[in-house]
Amino acid sequence: MRQQGFTTRILHADRRGGTEHGAVHKPIHTSSQYAYSDACELAAVFQGKPGFSYARQGTPTTAALEAKLTQMENARASIVFSTGMAVLAALFTTLLKSGDHLISSRYIFGNTNSLFGSLNALGIEVTLVDATDVHSVADAVTDKTKMIFVESIANPGTQVADLMGIGELAKEKGLIYVLDSTLTSPYLLQGQSVGASLVMHSLSKHIAGHAQALGGVLIDTGLFDWSRYDNILPIYRKGDSAGWGLTQIKKKGLRDMGATLAAEPAHRIAVGAETLALRLEKACSNALALAQHLEAHPLVQAVYYPGLVGHQQHERAKGLFGNRFGTLLSLEPKPHVDCFELLNALDVVILATHVGDTRTLALPIAHTIYHEMGAAQRELMGIADNLIRVSVGIEDCDDLLNDFDQAFTKLTA
Numbered sequence: 001m002r003q004q005g006f007t008t009r010i011l012h013a014d015r016r017g018g019t020e021h022g023a024v025h026k027p028i029h030t031s032s033q034y035a036y037s038d039a040c041e042l043a044a045v046f047q048g049k050p051g052f053s054y055a056r057q058g059t060p061t062t063a064a065l066e067a068k069l070t071q072m073e074n075a076r077a078s079i080v081f082s083t084g085m086a087v088l089a090a091l092f093t094t095l096l097k098s099g100d101h102l103i104s105s106r107y108i109f110g111n112t113n114s115l116f117g118s119l120n121a122l123g124i125e126v127t128l129v130d131a132t133d134v135h136s137v138a139d140a141v142t143d144k145t146k147m148i149f150v151e152s153i154a155n156p157g158t159q160v161a162d163l164m165g166i167g168e169l170a171k172e173k174g175l176i177y178v179l180d181s182t183l184t185s186p187y188l189l190q191g192q193s194v195g196a197s198l199v200m201h202s203l204s205k206h207i208a209g210h211a212q213a214l215g216g217v218l219i220d221t222g223l224f225d226w227s228r229y230d231n232i233l234p235i236y237r238k239g240d241s242a243g244w245g246l247t248q249i250k251k252k253g254l255r256d257m258g259a260t261l262a263a264e265p266a267h268r269i270a271v272g273a274e275t276l277a278l279r280l281e282k283a284c285s286n287a288l289a290l291a292q293h294l295e296a297h298p299l300v301q302a303v304y305y306p307g308l309v310g311h312q313q314h315e316r317a318k319g320l321f322g323n324r325f326g327t328l329l330s331l332e333p334k335p336h337v338d339c340f341e342l343l344n345a346l347d348v349v350i351l352a353t354h355v356g357d358t359r360t361l362a363l364p365i366a367h368t369i370y371h372e373m374g375a376a377q378r379e380l381m382g383i384a385d386n387l388i389r390v391s392v393g394i395e396d397c398d399d400l401l402n403d404f405d406q407a408f409t410k411l412t413a
């Protein structure tokens with residue numbers, strides 16, 4: 001049978017899974033606990049039968065969101081958490097132990113980089129390499145290596161890792177390959193197409209899209225053979241091995257650590273997710289137009305955006321994402337331009353952190369999210385002092401181009 005499109009499937013999946021009272025839109029379930037008329041049923045749920053017991057481990061509302069996300073990635077199963085960082089903390093601490101080795105990218109989200117420091121303190125060694133080149137990843141593999149973790153498009157430099165090459169390497173070496181696909185979303189890239197074992201998204205970004213809820217998800221693509229992973233505890237080596245990885249993460253990382261996504265934000269994220277394709281079509285085309293416009297401006301030194309023909313991984317990005325290159329660009333004005341003055345002259349663009357909102361947001365990277373890491377580390381990552389990150393929204397395109405034009409004009413007046 002012909003498969004329906006991305007948006008049709010996610011709009012109608014809830015209904016086809018069965019409705020409550022005929023409600024066309026999923027209700028929100030706020031109950032903390034779930035009761036059974038037969039105590040044997042209650043015990044069965046505690047012993048692994050699908051069902052709900054206590055909301056820390058999930059509710060019908062989080063389960064509906066998980067089903068939607070699994071469908072978006074065409075994957076096996078998902079677990080949602082209270083934030084994207086909660087996903088990462090649970091992932092690393094439940095699948096890795098002291099003595100294990102993790103390979104990641106030198107170009108990585110700042111808070112993830114900071115979390116790697118905490119892993120080091122727990123005895124988990126992290127090696128950061130240039131993941132745009134699969135050879136540097138391969139060179140870092142040791143007999144202690146358990147996992148490779150990379151982002152699809154790096155923030156703020158927009159480097160695109162060799163996702164395919166890393167997928168092949170991970171398969172050959174039997175390593176868990178985790179892809180943080182936050183900046184691409186399942187609309188631009190599905191993790192299994194590059195061989196990822198697990199896909200992580202911050203739901204706070206493109207998937208919710210409205211910036212009115214935080215959340216994160218970890219998705220099992222079904223490609224990794226968990227029966228061969230020796231960090232799965234004996235108690236979770238039961239039943240179909242395809243479910244072992246997520247079961248351990250859910251029990252140890254969600255139940256025991258408690259970073260649960262509450263029903264209200266889960267519902268808001270599910271509503272936002274339904275318009276993902278529409279928002280990304282518009283925001284990606286705005287981002288490309290803005291990147292090209294800025295690149296041609298005499299007061300601009302460099303623009304980093306995978307959609308630009310001069311971008312180092314443009315061809316790779318085209319192969320991976322089709323003709324959509326994401327919503328994030330970074331702009332380096334000429335050295336004599338003060339990034340604060342330029343930002344303050346903007347009118348439509350909002351001065352705020354965050355990415356993937358419907359509204360366009362901008363901030364001075366070195367002075368905000370990359371402030372804590374210090375000048376030496378920033379230089380290593382190629383982050384100039386006046387670099388500006390722009391998360392492009394769905395405004396009418398000309399209003400964005402005009403906003404930068406008028407801001408530059410104000411500076412030269």
Ligand SMILES: *Cc1c(COP(=O)(O)O)cnc(C)c1O
Pocket residue numbers: 083084085086109112151155180182183202203204205214215216355
């Ligand atoms: C925002 C972000 C995260 C963390 O997600 P939160 O929901 O803010 O905790 C992780 N990775 C990337 C690439 C992000 O952009």
